[in-house]
Amino acid sequence: MPPGTLQLLAQGAIVSLLLAASAIVGGTLLAIVLAVMAFSRLAAVRAAYRVYVYVVRGTPLLVLALLLFYALPALDLRTGPYIAGTLVLIIYTAALFAEVFRGGVLAIPRPQWESARSLGLPPLAMFRKIVAPLVTRYTLPPYVNVCVMTVKASSVLSIISVWELTLAAREIIERTFAVFTVLGLAAAFYFVMCFGIDRLGRRLERHLALRGFAGERA
Amino acid sequence: MKVSRVYNVLAAGVVALLLAASVPVGAEEKSRMDVVLERGKLIVVTLTTVPPFAFNDDKGQLVGFDIDIARLVATALFKDPNKVEFVSVSAEGRWPAIESGRADMGVGGTTTYPDRAIRVAFTRPFVDSGISVLVSKKSGIKSLKDLDQEKFTIANLNNPQMADRAKRFFPRTKVLTFDTPSAQFLAVKSGRANALQIDTPAAEYWAAQNKDEMDVLPGLLGASQNNGIFLRTGDFKWWLWLDTAVAEMRTGSWYPQYSEIYHKWFGKNPPPQKFYNPQ
Amino acid sequence: MGFARWAAIYGPTYATGLAWTAATALAAAGGAIVWGCVLLLIRLSAGRWGALGVDGYVQLFRNTPVLLPIYLIYFAFPMIGLPWPAVVCGALALVLQNGAYVSEILRGSMNAIDRVQFDAARSLGLAPWNTFRKIVLPQVLVYSIPALGNQTVLLLKDTSLLSAISITELTMQAKLLTEQTGAAYEAFIVVALLYLLLVSGTEVVFRASHRAVRWR
Numbered sequence: 001m002p003p004g005t006l007q008l009l010a011q012g013a014i015v016s017l018l019l020a021a022s023a024i025v026g027g028t029l030l031a032i033v034l035a036v037m038a039f040s041r042l043a044a045v046r047a048a049y050r051v052y053v054y055v056v057r058g059t060p061l062l063v064l065a066l067l068l069f070y071a072l073p074a075l076d077l078r079t080g081p082y083i084a085g086t087l088v089l090i091i092y093t094a095a096l097f098a099e100v101f102r103g104g105v106l107a108i109p110r111p112q113w114e115s116a117r118s119l120g121l122p123p124l125a126m127f128r129k130i131v132a133p134l135v136t137r138y139t140l141p142p143y144v145n146v147c148v149m150t151v152k153a154s155s156v157l158s159i160i161s162v163w164e165l166t167l168a169a170r171e172i173i174e175r176t177f178a179v180f181t182v183l184g185l186a187a188a189f190y191f192v193m194c195f196g197i198d199r200l201g202r203r204l205e206r207h208l209a210l211r212g213f214a215g216e217r218a
Numbered sequence: 219m220k221v222s223r224v225y226n227v228l229a230a231g232v233v234a235l236l237l238a239a240s241v242p243v244g245a246e247e248k249s250r251m252d253v254v255l256e257r258g259k260l261i262v263v264t265l266t267t268v269p270p271f272a273f274n275d276d277k278g279q280l281v282g283f284d285i286d287i288a289r290l291v292a293t294a295l296f297k298d299p300n301k302v303e304f305v306s307v308s309a310e311g312r313w314p315a316i317e318s319g320r321a322d323m324g325v326g327g328t329t330t331y332p333d334r335a336i337r338v339a340f341t342r343p344f345v346d347s348g349i350s351v352l353v354s355k356k357s358g359i360k361s362l363k364d365l366d367q368e369k370f371t372i373a374n375l376n377n378p379q380m381a382d383r384a385k386r387f388f389p390r391t392k393v394l395t396f397d398t399p400s401a402q403f404l405a406v407k408s409g410r411a412n413a414l415q416i417d418t419p420a421a422e423y424w425a426a427q428n429k430d431e432m433d434v435l436p437g438l439l440g441a442s443q444n445n446g447i448f449l450r451t452g453d454f455k456w457w458l459w460l461d462t463a464v465a466e467m468r469t470g471s472w473y474p475q476y477s478e479i480y481h482k483w484f485g486k487n488p489p490p491q492k493f494y495n496p497q
Numbered sequence: 498m499g500f501a502r503w504a505a506i507y508g509p510t511y512a513t514g515l516a517w518t519a520a521t522a523l524a525a526a527g528g529a530i531v532w533g534c535v536l537l538l539i540r541l542s543a544g545r546w547g548a549l550g551v552d553g554y555v556q557l558f559r560n561t562p563v564l565l566p567i568y569l570i571y572f573a574f575p576m577i578g579l580p581w582p583a584v585v586c587g588a589l590a591l592v593l594q595n596g597a598y599v600s601e602i603l604r605g606s607m608n609a610i611d612r613v614q615f616d617a618a619r620s621l622g623l624a625p626w627n628t629f630r631k632i633v634l635p636q637v638l639v640y641s642i643p644a645l646g647n648q649t650v651l652l653l654k655d656t657s658l659l660s661a662i663s664i665t666e667l668t669m670q671a672k673l674l675t676e677q678t679g680a681a682y683e684a685f686i687v688v689a690l691l692y693l694l695l696v697s698g699t700e701v702v703f704r705a706s707h708r709a710v711r712w713r
Contacts, residue, residue: 158564174400
């Protein structure tokens with residue numbers, strides 16, 4: 001193994017994780033806005049949501065990233081690869097999260113809506129006490145899945161020269177030709193990160209179910 | 219099926235709106251020169267895999283002839299060669315980095331071409347270059363003419379000049395296109411390609427490092443060329459200063475510093491300051 | 498120049514890219530479905546170790562980005578004496594990655610098959626291979642059509658990554674045009690629209706097949 005490989009790859013992994021984390025935070029916030037739009041009473045707002053999701057999910061992430069990165073100068077905006085990369089990841093994950101949230105809300109059985117309304121609860125309390133716990137229960141597994149997808153998606157940003165784990169591995173390989181070793185190590189780093197997130201998600205699921213947050217007792 | 223047709227129309231509408239909204243903004247009033255002086259630091263975009271112009275050494279530090287020239291520019295501005303920040307990109311990322319204002323200037327084995335000069339401005343050359351072909355010894359190619367056969371593959375960088383040269387000099391050779399010189403080199407080393415075309419100093423550097431496997435073919439592809447510093451077009455004040463700096467490095471008061479850098483990376487004296495004997 | 502004029506002049510150059518993207522996606526999708534079926538068969542017939550092996554394979558490809566196998570197969574295989582052409586390398590990486598997901602989809606659909614059918618098959622004296630071929634596989638595939646359609650769309654989008662190993666598909670075409678003409682905006686908008694077209698087309702095909710078999 002070429003000297004310094006582990007350090008460089010570890011640094012790259014941390015950058016990938018930070019990119020994914022910012023994208024997950026930003027994406028979740030944007031997704032909440034989008035999900036609200038998805039259930040708006042105005043047909044135009046709902047249509048805007050569907051167009052957004054259609055375009056973002058129908059275009060490869062690489063093309064979205066290249067579009068943002070190379071076409072932004074046309075709008076006279078100054079961005080480096082990191083900002084463009086995080087932005088595109090946020091746009092991408094927001095579409096995925098929004099669909100997860102929307103699916104979660106739609107999965108709530110009708111009787112729950114009706115009983116909530118018959119209780120005469122104000123919208124905020126209804127959201128807090130009934131919708132949120134149920135939506136969380138239904139959406140936690142796909143949410144964790146999208147988080148894992150975000151970590152994997154960050155590797156695509158290497159092609160627009162955002163320095164993260166995949167680019168770090170590529171640079172080492174192009175310098176030293178230790179293709180198998182370095183790619184194997186990079187794969188191991190990704191595996192640990194993604195598998196770890198997956199396991200954490202499952203523990204969180206069990207934890208929430210036990211605490212009754214999911215709307216039913218253990 | 220009808221539903222997705224509606225989406226198609228809506229998506230096209232959104233795109234049309236985006237295009238209509240992207241009216242070009244007015245030009246900058248402030249020169250980059252003032253911005254840089256105010257900032258106290260120079261931001262330089264560069265390729266990072268073109269030895270000996272700009273590359274990472276074994277310790278992972280960015281070094282090279284172009285890097286040292288950029289530091290010389292910083293010394294001229296701030297009396298400190300460390301007041302530089304380097305932004306690393308792949309080949310096609312150089313122009314957006316300048317156009318978007320992310321970087322003040324760029325280096326990295328970048329050759330001056332008229333069609334490129336439409337998008338970015340170039341100073342006069344700070345080093346001569348040319349394009350050579352590096353081949354793997356295993357392929358048995360001994361001359362440029364040998365390369366022009368269907369069974370061989372050449373690795374190009376993804377810029378139009380390389381594509382043109384390949385069409386002109388080796389129309390029969392198969393072409394692979396990569397986004398960094400080191401990817402080209404990896405392609406030759408791993409056997410994906412039999413040859414690559416790149417600036418002569420880079421080809422010679424790689425051949426020297428891989429004496430048993432690789433060779434540089436004699437002759438240049440086309441003419442001797444100019445590598446210059448590139449910067450945003452339309453900024454006369456900044457271009458004038460950078461060009462003056464390069465002029466002084468090659469033919470004037472900063473020639474000693476320039477010579478030192480030239481010697482360090484090419485192991486020989488730079489071209490003489492003047493073509494006549496200065497009194 | 499205006500978008501419409503640019504598209505009119507440079508539009509046709511996208512034709513090769515479009516053809517490559519569609520062809521590679523088709524081949525890789527077919528390969529991935531076949532490979533997914535093979536993985537399912539291994540899981541069912543090779544006992545505990547088979548199931549564990551397939552599980553490990555699936556976990557490996559679910560938790561690593563697809564760019565890594567693409568680079569590995571393209572750059573490393575020639576070094577061990579397997580200099581396959583770029584398209585083969587790219588398609589192989591896509592098949593290996595998506596085959597894992599396909600096998601999970603099929604496994605999920607298997608639970609939809611009534612256990613009774615397995616008992617009936619055994620009482621008829623059908624060998625396991627025939628049970629798989631005549632009873633399990635057709636039903637599982639039919640049940641999986643929507644999810645397989647989804648996976649195919651993902652695979653289609655992943656073909657854009659093959660531009661990194663110098664395959665002249667749509668994304669690579671857009672990058673080359675950008676370099677040639679400096680019109681990054683136009684080049685990539687056209688490519689995005691073309692991808693949307695391909696994705697919609699794929700969804701239409703799968704929805705139609707779903708309706709066709711459900712009718713039975």
